[in-house]
Amino acid sequence: MATLPTEQQQAREQSKGEAAAMAASDGHESTLPNNNGGGVVFPANFADVVASLPRGPHCSLFPSLRHYRGFWLPEITLQCLPQVHARFDLAPTDVLIASFPKCGTTWLKSLCFAAARRSSHPPLDGGHPLLLRNSHDCVRSIDTLLFLQETGGDGDAPPPPPPRLLGTHLPYSLLPARATGPDGCRIVYITRDPKDTLVSLFHFNSGVVMSGGGAPAPAPEASGFEEAFELYCQGRYGLGPQWEHAREYWSASAQRPGRVLCLRYEEVLEDPAGSLRRLAAFMGCPFTAKEEGAGVVGAILELCGMERQRGLEVNRSGAYVVRGLLSIGNKHFFRKGVAGDWRNHMTPEMATRLDGVVEEALKGSGFTFDLNGSKEQMT
Numbered sequence: 001m002a003t004l005p006t007e008q009q010q011a012r013e014q015s016k017g018e019a020a021a022m023a024a025s026d027g028h029e030s031t032l033p034n035n036n037g038g039g040v041v042f043p044a045n046f047a048d049v050v051a052s053l054p055r056g057p058h059c060s061l062f063p064s065l066r067h068y069r070g071f072w073l074p075e076i077t078l079q080c081l082p083q084v085h086a087r088f089d090l091a092p093t094d095v096l097i098a099s100f101p102k103c104g105t106t107w108l109k110s111l112c113f114a115a116a117r118r119s120s121h122p123p124l125d126g127g128h129p130l131l132l133r134n135s136h137d138c139v140r141s142i143d144t145l146l147f148l149q150e151t152g153g154d155g156d157a158p159p160p161p162p163p164r165l166l167g168t169h170l171p172y173s174l175l176p177a178r179a180t181g182p183d184g185c186r187i188v189y190i191t192r193d194p195k196d197t198l199v200s201l202f203h204f205n206s207g208v209v210m211s212g213g214g215a216p217a218p219a220p221e222a223s224g225f226e227e228a229f230e231l232y233c234q235g236r237y238g239l240g241p242q243w244e245h246a247r248e249y250w251s252a253s254a255q256r257p258g259r260v261l262c263l264r265y266e267e268v269l270e271d272p273a274g275s276l277r278r279l280a281a282f283m284g285c286p287f288t289a290k291e292e293g294a295g296v297v298g299a300i301l302e303l304c305g306m307e308r309q310r311g312l313e314v315n316r317s318g319a320y321v322v323r324g325l326l327s328i329g330n331k332h333f334f335r336k337g338v339a340g341d342w343r344n345h346m347t348p349e350m351a352t353r354l355d356g357v358v359e360e361a362l363k364g365s366g367f368t369f370d371l372n373g374s375k376e377q378m379t
Protein backbone atom coordinates (compact mmCIF):
# COMPACT_ATOMS: atom_id res chain seq x y z
CA MET A 1 0.00 0.00 0.00
CA ALA A 2 1.34 3.46 -0.86
CA THR A 3 2.40 5.61 2.10
CA LEU A 4 0.05 8.51 2.52
CA PRO A 5 1.51 11.92 3.32
CA THR A 6 0.44 13.41 6.63
CA GLU A 7 -2.20 16.12 6.59
CA GLN A 8 0.42 18.71 7.66
CA GLN A 9 2.74 17.73 4.79
CA GLN A 10 -0.15 17.95 2.34
CA ALA A 11 -1.26 21.33 3.62
CA ARG A 12 2.32 22.65 3.28
CA GLU A 13 2.66 21.29 -0.28
CA GLN A 14 -0.74 22.60 -1.23
CA SER A 15 -0.21 26.13 -0.03
CA LYS A 16 3.31 26.25 -1.61
CA GLY A 17 1.98 25.08 -4.98
CA GLU A 18 -1.06 27.31 -4.94
CA ALA A 19 0.94 30.37 -3.96
CA ALA A 20 3.34 29.66 -6.85
CA ALA A 21 0.41 29.18 -9.22
CA MET A 22 -1.21 32.43 -8.11
CA ALA A 23 2.11 34.27 -8.51
CA ALA A 24 2.49 32.82 -12.01
CA SER A 25 -0.98 34.03 -12.93
CA ASP A 26 -0.59 37.56 -11.50
CA GLY A 27 -1.04 40.36 -13.98
CA HIS A 28 -1.85 38.09 -16.93
CA GLU A 29 -5.37 38.87 -18.06
CA SER A 30 -7.12 36.19 -20.04
CA THR A 31 -6.92 36.53 -23.79
CA LEU A 32 -10.07 34.44 -24.07
CA PRO A 33 -13.41 36.17 -24.30
CA ASN A 34 -14.67 35.63 -20.77
CA ASN A 35 -18.39 35.38 -20.30
CA ASN A 36 -18.36 34.89 -16.57
CA GLY A 37 -18.72 38.54 -15.61
CA GLY A 38 -16.74 38.13 -12.40
CA GLY A 39 -15.93 34.99 -10.46
CA VAL A 40 -13.12 33.09 -12.11
CA VAL A 41 -10.74 35.02 -14.37
CA PHE A 42 -8.31 32.81 -16.23
CA PRO A 43 -4.79 34.07 -16.92
CA ALA A 44 -3.40 33.64 -20.44
CA ASN A 45 -0.85 31.19 -19.05
CA PHE A 46 -3.51 29.06 -17.33
CA ALA A 47 -2.08 25.83 -18.79
CA ASP A 48 1.24 26.58 -17.02
CA VAL A 49 -0.63 27.49 -13.86
CA VAL A 50 -2.42 24.13 -13.93
CA ALA A 51 0.85 22.26 -14.49
CA SER A 52 2.30 23.93 -11.39
CA LEU A 53 -0.64 23.19 -9.08
CA PRO A 54 -0.26 20.60 -6.30
CA ARG A 55 -0.74 17.10 -7.68
CA GLY A 56 -3.21 14.69 -6.09
CA PRO A 57 -3.18 10.93 -5.57
CA HIS A 58 -3.55 8.65 -8.59
CA CYS A 59 -6.76 6.75 -9.19
CA SER A 60 -7.78 4.87 -12.31
CA LEU A 61 -10.71 7.14 -13.09
CA PHE A 62 -8.88 10.44 -12.58
CA PRO A 63 -5.20 9.67 -13.18
CA SER A 64 -4.06 13.25 -12.77
CA LEU A 65 -5.67 15.40 -10.10
CA ARG A 66 -4.69 18.99 -9.31
CA HIS A 67 -5.71 21.14 -6.37
CA TYR A 68 -7.47 24.29 -7.53
CA ARG A 69 -9.66 26.68 -5.55
CA GLY A 70 -10.30 24.14 -2.82
CA PHE A 71 -11.05 21.11 -5.03
CA TRP A 72 -9.10 18.16 -6.41
CA LEU A 73 -9.92 18.33 -10.10
CA PRO A 74 -8.91 16.19 -13.09
CA GLU A 75 -6.16 17.98 -15.01
CA ILE A 76 -8.04 17.58 -18.30
CA THR A 77 -11.07 19.35 -16.80
CA LEU A 78 -8.90 22.21 -15.58
CA GLN A 79 -7.12 22.55 -18.92
CA CYS A 80 -10.50 22.85 -20.66
CA LEU A 81 -12.05 25.20 -18.11
CA PRO A 82 -11.18 28.58 -19.72
CA GLN A 83 -12.56 27.44 -23.08
CA VAL A 84 -15.65 25.92 -21.49
CA HIS A 85 -16.30 29.26 -19.78
CA ALA A 86 -15.62 31.25 -22.91
CA ARG A 87 -17.44 29.11 -25.44
CA PHE A 88 -20.26 27.31 -23.69
CA ASP A 89 -23.35 29.20 -24.58
CA LEU A 90 -25.67 28.35 -21.71
CA ALA A 91 -29.19 29.75 -22.09
CA PRO A 92 -31.60 30.59 -19.24
CA THR A 93 -33.88 27.81 -20.52
CA ASP A 94 -31.14 25.17 -20.23
CA VAL A 95 -31.15 22.70 -17.34
CA LEU A 96 -27.76 21.74 -15.98
CA ILE A 97 -27.73 18.39 -14.16
CA ALA A 98 -24.97 18.70 -11.61
CA SER A 99 -23.52 16.19 -9.19
CA PHE A 100 -20.51 14.92 -7.35
CA PRO A 101 -19.60 11.58 -9.01
CA LYS A 102 -21.53 8.49 -7.87
CA CYS A 103 -24.39 10.38 -6.24
CA GLY A 104 -27.07 9.26 -8.71
CA THR A 105 -26.14 11.17 -11.88
CA THR A 106 -27.06 8.35 -14.28
CA TRP A 107 -30.51 8.03 -12.73
CA LEU A 108 -31.12 11.77 -12.48
CA LYS A 109 -30.12 12.30 -16.12
CA SER A 110 -32.54 9.63 -17.28
CA LEU A 111 -35.41 10.99 -15.13
CA CYS A 112 -34.83 14.55 -16.40
CA PHE A 113 -34.48 13.41 -20.01
CA ALA A 114 -37.59 11.22 -19.91
CA ALA A 115 -39.65 13.96 -18.24
CA ALA A 116 -38.43 16.83 -20.46
CA ARG A 117 -38.75 14.91 -23.74
CA ARG A 118 -42.00 13.07 -23.01
CA SER A 119 -44.03 14.79 -25.71
CA SER A 120 -41.64 13.76 -28.49
CA HIS A 121 -40.59 10.51 -26.77
CA PRO A 122 -43.45 9.04 -24.69
CA PRO A 123 -42.04 6.78 -21.98
CA LEU A 124 -43.85 3.70 -23.36
CA ASP A 125 -42.37 4.23 -26.86
CA GLY A 126 -40.55 1.03 -27.84
CA GLY A 127 -37.86 3.08 -29.60
CA HIS A 128 -37.29 5.50 -26.70
CA PRO A 129 -33.73 6.94 -26.71
CA LEU A 130 -33.24 5.68 -23.14
CA LEU A 131 -33.75 2.11 -24.39
CA LEU A 132 -31.05 2.56 -27.01
CA ARG A 133 -28.54 4.86 -25.34
CA ASN A 134 -27.12 5.26 -21.85
CA SER A 135 -28.39 8.42 -20.14
CA HIS A 136 -24.86 9.90 -20.26
CA ASP A 137 -25.18 9.79 -24.05
CA CYS A 138 -28.61 11.44 -23.92
CA VAL A 139 -27.39 14.22 -21.61
CA ARG A 140 -23.79 15.17 -22.41
CA SER A 141 -21.33 16.76 -20.00
CA ILE A 142 -19.99 20.29 -20.43
CA ASP A 143 -16.87 19.54 -18.40
CA THR A 144 -14.47 19.07 -21.29
CA LEU A 145 -14.25 20.66 -24.69
CA LEU A 146 -14.79 17.27 -26.26
CA PHE A 147 -18.52 17.83 -26.04
CA LEU A 148 -18.16 20.99 -28.11
CA GLN A 149 -15.91 19.23 -30.61
CA GLU A 150 -18.30 16.31 -30.95
CA THR A 151 -21.38 18.40 -31.47
CA GLY A 152 -20.02 21.62 -32.92
CA GLY A 153 -21.44 23.41 -29.90
CA ASP A 154 -25.13 22.82 -30.35
CA GLY A 155 -25.20 19.61 -32.33
CA ASP A 156 -25.60 19.02 -36.03
CA ALA A 157 -29.24 18.01 -35.79
CA PRO A 158 -31.82 20.73 -35.12
CA PRO A 159 -31.80 21.31 -31.36
CA PRO A 160 -34.75 19.85 -29.44
CA PRO A 161 -37.23 22.35 -27.94
CA PRO A 162 -36.13 23.77 -24.56
CA PRO A 163 -35.15 22.80 -22.01
CA ARG A 164 -31.77 21.65 -23.35
CA LEU A 165 -30.25 19.23 -20.85
CA LEU A 166 -26.55 19.23 -19.99
CA GLY A 167 -24.47 17.58 -17.28
CA THR A 168 -21.56 18.60 -15.07
CA HIS A 169 -19.48 17.40 -12.14
CA LEU A 170 -17.88 20.85 -11.72
CA PRO A 171 -18.16 22.58 -8.35
CA TYR A 172 -20.69 25.43 -8.35
CA SER A 173 -17.92 28.02 -7.85
CA LEU A 174 -16.26 26.93 -11.11
CA LEU A 175 -19.35 27.00 -13.32
CA PRO A 176 -19.52 29.58 -16.11
CA ALA A 177 -21.46 32.69 -15.10
CA ARG A 178 -24.08 31.87 -17.69
CA ALA A 179 -25.01 29.09 -15.31
CA THR A 180 -24.86 31.09 -12.10
CA GLY A 181 -25.52 34.73 -13.05
CA PRO A 182 -28.83 36.60 -12.80
CA ASP A 183 -30.05 35.06 -16.10
CA GLY A 184 -28.39 31.77 -15.30
CA CYS A 185 -29.78 28.43 -16.39
CA ARG A 186 -31.67 26.11 -14.05
CA ILE A 187 -29.53 23.68 -12.10
CA VAL A 188 -30.59 20.36 -10.58
CA TYR A 189 -28.09 18.93 -8.12
CA ILE A 190 -28.08 15.50 -6.54
CA THR A 191 -26.16 14.60 -3.42
CA ARG A 192 -25.73 11.42 -1.39
CA ASP A 193 -24.46 10.14 1.96
CA PRO A 194 -20.64 10.42 1.62
CA LYS A 195 -20.19 6.90 3.05
CA ASP A 196 -22.25 5.34 0.25
CA THR A 197 -20.70 7.70 -2.31
CA LEU A 198 -17.23 6.52 -1.33
CA VAL A 199 -18.24 2.85 -1.56
CA SER A 200 -19.78 3.44 -4.98
CA LEU A 201 -16.71 5.37 -6.16
CA PHE A 202 -14.41 2.66 -4.90
CA HIS A 203 -16.23 -0.08 -6.80
CA PHE A 204 -16.41 2.07 -9.91
CA ASN A 205 -12.71 2.96 -9.81
CA SER A 206 -11.75 -0.66 -9.18
CA GLY A 207 -13.96 -2.03 -11.92
CA VAL A 208 -13.61 0.49 -14.69
CA VAL A 209 -11.44 -0.49 -17.60
CA MET A 210 -10.62 2.80 -19.22
CA SER A 211 -9.76 1.44 -22.63
CA GLY A 212 -12.95 -0.44 -23.33
CA GLY A 213 -16.39 -1.42 -22.15
CA GLY A 214 -16.39 -5.17 -22.53
CA ALA A 215 -13.50 -6.34 -20.37
CA PRO A 216 -14.32 -8.05 -17.04
CA ALA A 217 -14.04 -5.94 -13.91
CA PRO A 218 -11.36 -7.00 -11.43
CA ALA A 219 -12.64 -7.57 -7.87
CA PRO A 220 -11.97 -4.64 -5.53
CA GLU A 221 -9.37 -5.39 -2.85
CA ALA A 222 -9.98 -4.81 0.82
CA SER A 223 -6.64 -3.06 1.41
CA GLY A 224 -7.47 -0.72 -1.48
CA PHE A 225 -10.63 0.30 0.32
CA GLU A 226 -8.75 1.35 3.44
CA GLU A 227 -6.46 3.52 1.36
CA ALA A 228 -9.42 5.02 -0.51
CA PHE A 229 -11.11 5.68 2.83
CA GLU A 230 -8.09 7.63 4.12
CA LEU A 231 -7.91 9.74 1.00
CA TYR A 232 -11.65 10.36 1.06
CA CYS A 233 -11.54 11.54 4.67
CA GLN A 234 -8.89 14.04 3.54
CA GLY A 235 -11.10 15.11 0.63
CA ARG A 236 -8.33 14.02 -1.75
CA TYR A 237 -10.48 12.28 -4.35
CA GLY A 238 -11.60 13.29 -7.83
CA LEU A 239 -13.75 16.46 -7.49
CA GLY A 240 -13.43 16.27 -3.68
CA PRO A 241 -14.06 17.15 -0.98
CA GLN A 242 -17.61 15.94 -1.58
CA TRP A 243 -18.95 17.95 1.37
CA GLU A 244 -17.57 21.22 -0.08
CA HIS A 245 -19.09 20.37 -3.47
CA ALA A 246 -22.50 19.75 -1.87
CA ARG A 247 -22.28 22.77 0.46
CA GLU A 248 -21.72 25.13 -2.48
CA TYR A 249 -24.77 23.87 -4.39
CA TRP A 250 -26.91 23.81 -1.24
CA SER A 251 -26.01 27.40 -0.49
CA ALA A 252 -26.78 28.36 -4.13
CA SER A 253 -30.20 26.71 -3.81
CA ALA A 254 -30.88 28.79 -0.71
CA GLN A 255 -29.81 31.99 -2.50
CA ARG A 256 -31.47 31.23 -5.85
CA PRO A 257 -34.58 29.19 -5.06
CA GLY A 258 -36.41 28.42 -8.28
CA ARG A 259 -33.10 28.31 -10.21
CA VAL A 260 -31.23 25.66 -8.20
CA LEU A 261 -32.94 22.50 -6.98
CA CYS A 262 -31.09 20.12 -4.65
CA LEU A 263 -32.17 16.51 -4.32
CA ARG A 264 -30.79 13.67 -2.29
CA TYR A 265 -30.28 10.19 -3.72
CA GLU A 266 -31.85 8.70 -0.59
CA GLU A 267 -34.90 10.93 -0.97
CA VAL A 268 -35.37 9.88 -4.62
CA LEU A 269 -35.14 6.22 -3.53
CA GLU A 270 -37.68 6.85 -0.77
CA ASP A 271 -40.16 8.82 -2.88
CA PRO A 272 -39.37 8.42 -6.58
CA ALA A 273 -42.77 9.66 -7.81
CA GLY A 274 -42.68 12.77 -5.60
CA SER A 275 -39.09 13.50 -6.67
CA LEU A 276 -39.98 13.10 -10.35
CA ARG A 277 -42.94 15.48 -9.97
CA ARG A 278 -40.65 18.06 -8.31
CA LEU A 279 -38.13 17.68 -11.13
CA ALA A 280 -40.71 18.11 -13.87
CA ALA A 281 -42.25 21.16 -12.20
CA PHE A 282 -38.80 22.68 -11.67
CA MET A 283 -37.89 22.18 -15.34
CA GLY A 284 -41.08 24.00 -16.34
CA CYS A 285 -42.96 20.92 -17.56
CA PRO A 286 -45.18 19.74 -14.66
CA PHE A 287 -47.33 16.67 -15.23
CA THR A 288 -50.91 17.50 -16.21
CA ALA A 289 -53.90 15.87 -14.58
CA LYS A 290 -54.43 13.96 -17.83
CA GLU A 291 -50.85 12.64 -17.74
CA GLU A 292 -51.23 11.72 -14.06
CA GLY A 293 -54.40 9.84 -14.93
CA ALA A 294 -52.68 8.05 -17.80
CA GLY A 295 -49.87 6.81 -15.53
CA VAL A 296 -47.04 8.79 -17.18
CA VAL A 297 -45.19 9.23 -13.88
CA GLY A 298 -45.12 5.48 -13.26
CA ALA A 299 -44.08 4.77 -16.86
CA ILE A 300 -41.11 7.16 -16.59
CA LEU A 301 -40.05 5.64 -13.28
CA GLU A 302 -40.19 2.18 -14.79
CA LEU A 303 -38.23 3.24 -17.89
CA CYS A 304 -35.50 4.86 -15.74
CA GLY A 305 -35.52 2.22 -13.00
CA MET A 306 -32.39 0.27 -12.15
CA GLU A 307 -33.70 -3.13 -13.26
CA ARG A 308 -34.94 -1.92 -16.65
CA GLN A 309 -31.84 0.14 -17.40
CA ARG A 310 -29.34 -2.44 -16.20
CA GLY A 311 -30.90 -5.13 -18.36
CA LEU A 312 -30.73 -3.19 -21.63
CA GLU A 313 -28.30 -4.41 -24.26
CA VAL A 314 -26.71 -0.94 -24.48
CA ASN A 315 -26.01 -0.98 -20.74
CA ARG A 316 -24.77 -4.58 -20.68
CA SER A 317 -22.28 -4.35 -23.52
CA GLY A 318 -22.07 -0.71 -24.67
CA ALA A 319 -19.62 1.93 -23.52
CA TYR A 320 -19.69 5.61 -22.68
CA VAL A 321 -17.00 7.13 -24.86
CA VAL A 322 -15.53 10.60 -24.71
CA ARG A 323 -13.48 10.63 -27.86
CA GLY A 324 -9.75 10.63 -27.26
CA LEU A 325 -10.18 10.68 -23.48
CA LEU A 326 -11.99 7.71 -22.06
CA SER A 327 -14.22 4.75 -22.64
CA ILE A 328 -16.20 3.31 -19.74
CA GLY A 329 -18.35 0.19 -19.96
CA ASN A 330 -21.94 1.30 -19.34
CA LYS A 331 -22.46 -1.64 -16.99
CA HIS A 332 -20.26 0.12 -14.43
CA PHE A 333 -22.87 2.85 -13.95
CA PHE A 334 -25.23 0.29 -12.40
CA ARG A 335 -24.33 -1.60 -9.23
CA LYS A 336 -26.63 -2.01 -6.21
CA GLY A 337 -28.53 1.26 -6.23
CA VAL A 338 -29.40 1.23 -2.51
CA ALA A 339 -28.83 3.40 0.57
CA GLY A 340 -26.63 2.06 3.35
CA ASP A 341 -24.30 -0.30 1.47
CA TRP A 342 -21.45 1.34 3.41
CA ARG A 343 -22.31 -1.07 6.25
CA ASN A 344 -20.86 -3.89 4.14
CA HIS A 345 -17.54 -2.07 3.70
CA MET A 346 -16.83 0.04 6.78
CA THR A 347 -16.43 -0.72 10.43
CA PRO A 348 -18.60 1.37 12.78
CA GLU A 349 -15.40 3.23 13.75
CA MET A 350 -14.69 4.15 10.12
CA ALA A 351 -18.26 5.37 9.65
CA THR A 352 -18.04 7.47 12.81
CA ARG A 353 -14.75 8.95 11.65
CA LEU A 354 -16.02 9.93 8.18
CA ASP A 355 -19.26 11.30 9.65
CA GLY A 356 -17.13 13.35 12.07
CA VAL A 357 -14.92 14.74 9.29
CA VAL A 358 -18.00 15.79 7.34
CA GLU A 359 -19.76 17.26 10.37
CA GLU A 360 -16.70 19.29 11.32
CA ALA A 361 -16.24 20.58 7.77
CA LEU A 362 -19.89 21.60 7.47
CA LYS A 363 -20.15 23.21 10.92
CA GLY A 364 -21.97 26.54 10.68
CA SER A 365 -22.93 26.08 7.01
CA GLY A 366 -26.54 25.08 7.70
CA PHE A 367 -26.16 22.06 5.43
CA THR A 368 -26.01 18.45 6.52
CA PHE A 369 -26.16 15.20 4.55
CA ASP A 370 -28.64 13.82 7.07
CA LEU A 371 -31.89 13.15 5.21
CA ASN A 372 -34.15 14.15 8.09
CA GLY A 373 -31.88 16.76 9.64
CA SER A 374 -32.01 19.32 6.84
CA LYS A 375 -34.72 18.07 4.52
CA GLU A 376 -36.82 21.15 5.08
CA GLN A 377 -33.84 23.37 4.23
CA MET A 378 -33.40 21.95 0.73
CA THR A 379 -35.41 23.83 -1.87
Ligand SMILES: Nc1ncnc2c1ncn2[C@@H]1O[C@H](COP(=O)(O)OS(=O)(=O)O)[C@@H](OP(=O)(O)O)[C@H]1O
Pocket residue numbers: 099100101102103104105106107196199200201203304305306307309333334335336337338341
Ligand atom coordinates in the same frame (compact mmCIF):
# COMPACT_ATOMS: atom_id res chain seq x y z
N1 LIG B 1 -31.70 3.78 -12.14
C1 LIG B 1 -31.04 3.82 -11.00
N2 LIG B 1 -31.69 3.78 -9.82
C2 LIG B 1 -31.03 3.81 -8.65
N3 LIG B 1 -29.67 3.88 -8.56
C3 LIG B 1 -28.98 3.91 -9.72
C4 LIG B 1 -29.61 3.89 -10.98
N4 LIG B 1 -28.66 3.94 -11.93
C5 LIG B 1 -27.48 3.97 -11.29
N5 LIG B 1 -27.66 3.95 -9.96
C6 LIG B 1 -26.64 3.95 -8.91
O1 LIG B 1 -26.01 5.22 -8.85
C7 LIG B 1 -24.64 5.05 -8.52
C8 LIG B 1 -23.80 5.60 -9.66
O2 LIG B 1 -23.75 6.99 -9.49
P1 LIG B 1 -23.66 8.00 -10.72
O3 LIG B 1 -24.70 7.66 -11.69
O4 LIG B 1 -23.68 9.36 -10.12
O5 LIG B 1 -22.23 7.69 -11.33
S1 LIG B 1 -21.45 8.69 -12.32
O6 LIG B 1 -21.00 9.84 -11.54
O7 LIG B 1 -22.35 9.09 -13.40
O8 LIG B 1 -20.32 7.89 -12.81
C9 LIG B 1 -24.41 3.58 -8.33
O9 LIG B 1 -24.61 3.36 -6.94
P2 LIG B 1 -24.01 2.07 -6.17
O10 LIG B 1 -24.90 0.93 -6.53
O11 LIG B 1 -24.10 2.40 -4.71
O12 LIG B 1 -22.61 1.89 -6.63
C10 LIG B 1 -25.51 2.99 -9.19
O13 LIG B 1 -25.84 1.68 -8.87
